[in-house]
Amino acid sequence: MQVFIYEIIGTAFLFIGINFGRGNPAVSLGAIYMALMVTANATGGNFNLGLTSAVFLVEGKYRYQWKALILYTVAEMIGGYLGMSVSYLILGTDIAVIKPSDMSISITSVFFLEVFFSMTMMLTILHCKNSKLSLFKDNVPGFLAGQIGIYFGVSCIGKRTGAVMSPNIGFCNVTFVAMVQHRSDVLPYLCAYFFGPYCGSLIAGIFVKYVAVPTIKMIEADKEKRNYQQINKTVDSSFENQISRIHPMNNDKIKQ
CATH class of the missing domain: 1.20.5 (Single alpha-helices involved in coiled-coils or other helix-helix interfaces)
Structure with a gap:
């Protein structure tokens, strides 16, 4: 139960940072740092449904960890809506609306951009999480390397797609905004925002499990x-x- 609560809190911190930052990646990274300092020892600090699924895939303990996967998934969705609700109470209609700057961009383009940059971000994070794959033996520089990977992705596609790179961020933000602001212009991108980051995360997980880890084992x-x-x-x-x-x-x- 404690893990469930901690993951909700950490995810809520992330969403609050996204809403107050309004496209500023430095504020979002600050929120991630704060959330990790509070919850990382208890939960591992995922806050991202794609990362949770990728770690589940890489570790390969499906029989023993499927309950944890469900627990983390539910916690990250609840945390997302909690963070959106707190932000809405404070900011009102000034909450962040994740959408492409050019609404004429095709849903397919948004999907593939989210797949690719979610994959690059997740590859960086997964390598930093694995002690054998990481360049750093200390958690602090490893964390900073992961943050740089996130910053890279957000900076590259922030204006083009909104830089979701997390299934629960896309789903919770789009549905919450559609409900409280009664707008439907963002709903067409919902599937791309959910499945794009999810597919990118799974591709990264497959690469780490079947290419990166076996390669480092051969080298060792x-x-x-x-x-x-x-x-x-x-x-x-x-x-x-x-x-x-x-x-x-x-x-x-x-x-x-």
Whole structure:
């Protein structure tokens, strides 16, 4: 139950940051940082249905973690609506409306842009989360690297699509805005905002599980093999030197 509550709180913080930032990625990243400081030790700090599903896929413990997947999914949706509600109580109609700056852009274009940049963001985050894949052994620089990945995606497609890059952000924002502001112009993009980030996250998860992790395991196995061969060579050389000192006359025979 504590994990459920923490994930709701963290996701709500993220949504509040999005609404107050109104397109400023620095404010959103600040909200993510604050949410992580409060909830990361308890929940891992996902706040993103796509990330939750990608981690579930990468870890591969489907039999034992399917309940956790459902728990996190429900918590992230509730947290999204909670964050939108709090923001609406404070900001009123000034809440963020996630939509393309050019409403003539096709839904297909929005979908594929969200797929690609959600994938790049998620690849960065998943690599930072995995100690074997991350360049950093410390959590702090790893967290900063993940933040840079988010900033990159938001900066690239913020004006083109609204930079959702999270299924629950797109779903909760669009449906909440449609309800409280009685507007339907954003609803056509709802499917692209939900399934685009979700597909991008799953593609990143598949890549990490079936390409990145096996590759790093092969590299580590090769290093261990070389180290083992080096140790054996050192031991053999030491043994030969010891025998040579004891039996100098047999030195040539040993070398042969």
